[in-house]
Amino acid sequence: xxxxxxxxxxxxxxxxxxxxxxxxxxxxxxxxxxxxxxxxxxxxxxxxxxxxxxxxxxxxxxxxxxxxxxxxxxxxxxxxxxxxxxxxxxxxxxxxxxxxxxxxxxxxxxxxxxxxxxxxxxxxxxxxxxxxxxxxxxxxxxxxxxxxxxxxxxxxxxxxxxxxxxxxxxxxxxxxxxxxxxxxxxxxxxxxxxxxxxxxxxxxxxxxxxxxxxxxxxxxxxxxxxxxxxxxxxxxxxxxxxxxxxxxxxxxxxxxxxxx
DNA sequence: AGTACCACCTGACGGC
DNA sequence: TGCCGTCAGGTGGTAC
Numbered sequence: 371x372x373x374x375x376x377x378x379x380x381x382x383x384x385x386x387x388x389x390x391x392x393x394x395x396x397x398x399x400x401x402x403x404x405x406x407x408x409x410x411x412x413x414x415x416x417x418x419x420x421x422x423x424x425x426x427x428x429x430x431x432x433x434x435x436x437x438x439x440x441x442x443x444x445x446x447x448x449x450x451x452x453x454x455x456x457x458x459x460x461x462x463x464x465x466x467x468x469x470x471x472x473x474x475x476x477x478x479x480x481x482x483x484x485x486x487x488x489x490x491x492x493x494x495x496x497x498x499x500x501x502x503x504x505x506x507x508x509x510x511x512x513x514x515x516x517x518x519x520x521x522x523x524x525x526x527x528x529x530x531x532x533x534x535x536x537x538x539x540x541x542x543x544x545x546x547x548x549x550x551x552x553x554x555x556x557x558x559x560x561x562x563x564x565x566x567x568x569x570x571x572x573x574x575x576x577x578x579x580x581x582x583x584x585x586x587x588x589x590x591x592x593x594x595x596x597x598x599x600x601x602x603x604x605x606x607x608x609x610x611x612x613x614x615x616x617x618x619x620x621x622x623x624x625x626x627x628x629x630x
Numbered sequence: 631a632g633t634a635c636c637a638c639c640t641g642a643c644g645g646c
Numbered sequence: 647t648g649c650c651g652t653c654a655g656g657t658g659g660t661a662c
Contacts, residue, residue, distance in 0.1 A: 371655055402639080429656080447656055482639045484656060523632050541655045618633070
């Protein structure tokens with residue numbers, strides 16, 4: 371689930387349900403998702419404070435408090451947010467709950483518990499210290515080309531490298547490369563200027579279209595390959611059979627006829 | 631720099 | 647029905 375478009379959808383959900391609300395208490399259902407903090411510390415830091423706003427960078431969602439402190443939410447493979455009004459609506463896989471003074475609650479839900487909740491001093495500082503690349507929706511063509519320049523590995527690995535560009539994961543890397551008509555195992559260094567321009571343009575277009583569709587594959591344009599991610603499925607552009615190949619241990623689906 | 635493999639986790643699915 | 651391997655949209659560490 372949680373690549374850039376999903377996290378952007380979570381951000382909008384958080385903004386509309388929880389920003390402006392004051393926190394009464396924090397309940398930790400599983401401390402496996404906490405990193406560098408504890409239920410006690412989280413409670414002490416958040417109690418009585420308000421969710422003042424949020425920013426997203428790549429796959430990270432930063433929630434700012436009116437105290438100046440900041441939460442970093444990373445959703446792993448199975449994380450999402452769930453707002454509920456009544457305690458019996460709390461999700462089965464709710465791992466951390468921010469209970470608001472109005473009685474509602476926001477859950478950080480994460481079945482596989484690979485997601486993480488952290489306290490950070492500021493979003494900018496964390497991004498800087500962790501060498502995160504520019505957000506995939508913010509990076510311009512020149513920055514995009516500079517960051518990919520001289521890469522020897524596959525273009526898909528480069529697109530998924532969060533230190534180069536932040537926000538693209540396994541699924542959307544496949545989509546961007548399908549739309550740009552570039553094979554995912556193509557060596558980045560062999561891409562000509564036109565191909566790089568196409569990949570940059572399609573990155574923006576694909577991510578924006580996915581956000582517009584609420585990151586729901588059922589609402590994606592018919593031209594997208596994502597809903598066809600299985601070996602032998604018909605290519606949405608030419609009808610030939612989709613192929614699967616492992617690239618850096620991750621399943622990659624592409625059309626051998628459309629993508630060169 | 632790039633890649634392979636493992637680990638962290640849970641659950642769904644297919645084969646036997 | 648049950649056991650088992652495999653797979654899943656992420657990331658971090660280690661070793662080559």
